[in-house]
Amino acid sequence: MPEGTTVEVRPAKGRPMLTWVGKRPLRQVTAFPAQHVESYGQAGALSAAPELWADWPAAYPRGGLLFHGDNKEVLAHLLANGFRGKVRLVYIDPPFDSGADYVRRVTLRGAQGTARFEGEGYTLGEQIQYTDIWANDNYLQFMYERLLLLRELLHDxxxxxxxQCDWRKAHHLRCLFDETFGPDNFRGEVLVRAGTKNVQSQFDEVSALATGHNSILLYSKSSDHRLPKLLERSDRFEPGKWDTFWRGTDRPTMRYELLGVMPSSGQWRWERSRAERAVQAYQAYLREYADSLTLDEYYLRTLRTTGVDLDFVRKDENGTVQYYVPPRDYRVLSNVWFDLAYRGAETGYPTEKHEQPVARLVQWLTNPGDIVLDCFIGSGTTAAVAQKLGRRWIGCDINKGAIQTTCKRLQAIIAAQAKALEAAAQPGLPLLEQEGAEAEPRPAQLSFTVYRVNDYDLQIQHNEAVNLACEHIGIARTRIDPFFEGTLGRSLVKIVPFTHPLTVADLEEIKRELSSRPEEERDVTVVCLGKELAAGAWLEEWNRLRRRTGLPNQIAVIELRTDPRYGRFFVHQPARARVTVERREGRVYVRIDDFLSPTIIERLKEQGGVLEPQIDDWRAMVDSVMIDPAHDGQVFNVALADVPERKTDLVAGEYELDAPPGETTVAVKITDMLGEEVVVTARV
Ligand SMILES: C[S@@+](CC[C@H](N)C(=O)[O-])C[C@H]1O[C@@H](n2cnc3c(N)ncnc32)[C@H](O)[C@@H]1O
Structure with a gap:
């Protein structure tokens, strides 16, 4: 494992404090380096406004950043690498502790008929994208740690x-926020629409009251942070006007001398500091802008460019103190956003949210060029919105399917933006000057880079292997035991990672765990692929002693590689591809001759029973093809991407690109419909 850096985290000190079993403070985390995996688009493209990127850590290319890994590690990595205090908006939509396995429907590509089973279109069943069945206490600890790390990344x-959360966890998350951010930093709760669910399913005794909303809890890092008004343009324009600054009620603290005047009776309308700021703002207007802009124009321009809603106070010719009632060509919105859609349908990712609520948040709370972060990125909704609205973005997900989905989505958006910019650019005119004040902001970047933190692939493979093994053997999973994965009959089950044979160290760990549970009477079954000789001797001795002294906790072993009862355990056969690469007259030609995914075939067989699946065209199994014509052996720089938008379309399979000068390594990455990747390289 690479050596890590220690990152300090400020302790939570807000009140009240929620407590749970196993609550631990998070004082520091270890940050590991990230491995650069893939780049899309031309890095640094659109650094036309370099000042926008001035705060960007030099170690990263200027562009979107997408991290594959557990967000605790990714956030620690960002903190250790120059992003502390730089993020304007974090939007997250974490798993809800909903007790559900979220699945993505996977189908083969191609028109109905490209691949068939006796007249049926193939589906590959459902692929589990992530599981959020967590015991309550684990969930709270999980979110507590993420909130503490996110706070460190936010701009001071x-x-x-x-x-975003729903009724299952909103009350706990508010408490966690109060503790980690402080109750003074609560900035409101936005209600957005959600699929209607019946609360009764969770609480049987409650009447069948369906809920149709999610909450977005808003917390600022600083308690001085005032959110701008949330405005929506309307067709009616009402000009600004001056009104008296006096109010009838009588609070002594609101009576003070302003512009040499005391309120005649009652009190001033605003607190002293706000009124004084407003006096200064009006004087600044008179000094610097009165010659060129009306007060209405000045007010609206500031509001639109910076989101700041300026107040003005003056004394009129009769000596009356007046305040400015601003012009209106907008409606002020409330926290109920039921006018917006909720379910996104761009990607087929199971929990995809609609872009509209995220876009409203981003427009309301950030300016073009600000950094927006989502460390539960899922299908990439937040990144897509940020990209479209000219913000910089950072995304992260633990699930490879999410990373692939986000890559595909962002690639398409960036390609469309690049095309539109090209079309709009007239010779001789710099792009920025062509944009009207109301135009969509120019994209902050036209590229993004994918990193992996801590080689997460291995971990995911382990989780998948564990799931498969449990299914194969008939192990009942226990979700609340932090050590044992499940039970088989009356015995506890420990699954040893399939990356190594069972060793004495693994057995010692089980021994330690058992000694911390003196009342545990059950036997243990260890599942592994095979075992080391020394482990066999250790086990014999352990079991002999137990039998002789009548102690519980005998340990049995299932070796999947050799155990006749479980002989047909799934051995993963990687997908294979045959690819021809040629170089002719300054061009590189790539042809995929064949592609085979034994896993897809296996899944189809399971579905079809005795029928042999017939796939006439290998392209039905392929989701995308990417080519890097100058591969350096480490980072995949995508020069050509073939990702058909519609499921009924197939990849082309034949490609032509400019050849880089001199001999080069061409890398071709083929991703199948289950997300498995095959990379073929050739020197030409
Ligand atoms: C509710 S989904 C987010 C959906 C997203 N808002 C969208 O519009 O597509 C939650 C995501 O969090 C990811 N996730 C869960 N645990 C994680 C962790 N520890 N680190 C990073 N991502 C995680 C899941 O893989 C899943 O994609």
Whole structure:
């Protein structure tokens, strides 16, 4: 494992404090380096406004950043690498502890008929994208740690986080926020629409009251942070006007001398500091802008460019103190956003949210060029919105399917933006000057880079292997035991990672665990692929002693590689491809001759029973093809991407690109419909 850096985390000190079994503070985390995996687009493209990127750590290319890994590690990595205090908006939509396995429907590509089973279109069943069945206490600890790390990444004055959740966890998450961010930093709760669910399923005694909303809890990093008004343009324009600054009620603290005047009776309308700021703002207007802009124009321009809703106070010719009632060509929105859609349908990712609520948040709470972060990125909704609205973005997900989905989505958006920019660019005119004040902001970047933190692939493979093994052997999973994965009959089950044979160290760990549970009477079954000789001797001795002294906790072993009862355990056969690469007259030609995914075939067989699946065209199994014509052996730089938008379309299979000068390594990455990747390289 690479050596890590220690990152300090400020302790939570807000009140009240929620407590749970196993609550631990998070004082520091270890940050590991990230491995650069893939790049899309031309890195640094659109650094036309370099000042936008001035705060960007030099170690990263200027562009979107997408991390594959557990967000605890990714956030620690970002903190250790120059992003502390730089993020304006965090939007997250974490798993809800909903007790559900989220699945993505996977089908083969091609028109109905490309691949068939006796007249049936193939589906590959459902692929589990992630599981969020967690014991309550684990969930709280999980979220507590993420919130503490996110707070460190937020901008000290202007940082804000929006967390989307539903009735199952909203009350706990508010408490966690109060503790980690402080109750003074609560900035409101936005209600967005959600699929209607019946609360009764969870609480049987409650009447069948369906819920149709999610909450987005908003907390700022600083308690001085005032959110701008949330405005929506309307067709009616009402000009600004001056009104008296006096109010009838009588609070002594609101009576003070302003512009040499005391309120005649009652009190001033605003607190002293706000009124004084407003006096200064009006004087600044008179000094610097009165010659060129009306007060209405000045007010609206500031509001649109910076989101700041300026107040003005003056004394009129009769000596009356007046305040400015601003012009209106907008409606002020409330926290109920039921006018927006909720379910996204761009990607087929199981929990994809609609872009509309995220876009409203981003427009309301950030300016073009600000950094927006989502460390539960899923299908990439937040990144897609940020990319479209000219913000910089950072995304992260633990699930490879999510990373692949996000890559595909962002690639398509960036390609469309690049095309539109090209079309709009007239010779001789710099792009920026062609944009009207109301135009969509120019994209902050036209590229993004994928990193992996801590080789997460291995971990995911382990989880998948564990799931498969449990299914194969008939192990009942226990979700609340942090050590044992499940039970088989009356015995506890420990699954040893399939990356190594069972060793004495693994057995010693089980021994330690058992000694911490003196009342545990059950036997243990260890599942592994095979075992080391020394482990066999250790086990014999352990079991002999137990039998002789009548102690519980005998240990049995299932060796999947050799155990006749479980002989047909799934051995993963990697997908294979035959690819021809040629170089002719300054061009590189790539042809995929064949592709085979034994896993897909296996899945189809399971579905079809005795029928042999017939796939006439290998392209039905392929989701995308990417080519890097100058591969350096480490980072995949995507120069050509073939990702058909519609499921009924197939990849082309034949490609032509400019050849780099001199001999080069061409790498071709083929991703199948289950997300498995095959990379073929050739020197030409
Ligand atoms: C509710 S989904 C987010 C959906 C997203 N808002 C969208 O519109 O597509 C939650 C995501 O969090 C990811 N996730 C769960 N645990 C994680 C962890 N520890 N680190 C990073 N991502 C995680 C899941 O893989 C899943 O994609």
């Amino acid at each position: 004055e202007a940082g804000i986080v929006g967390l």
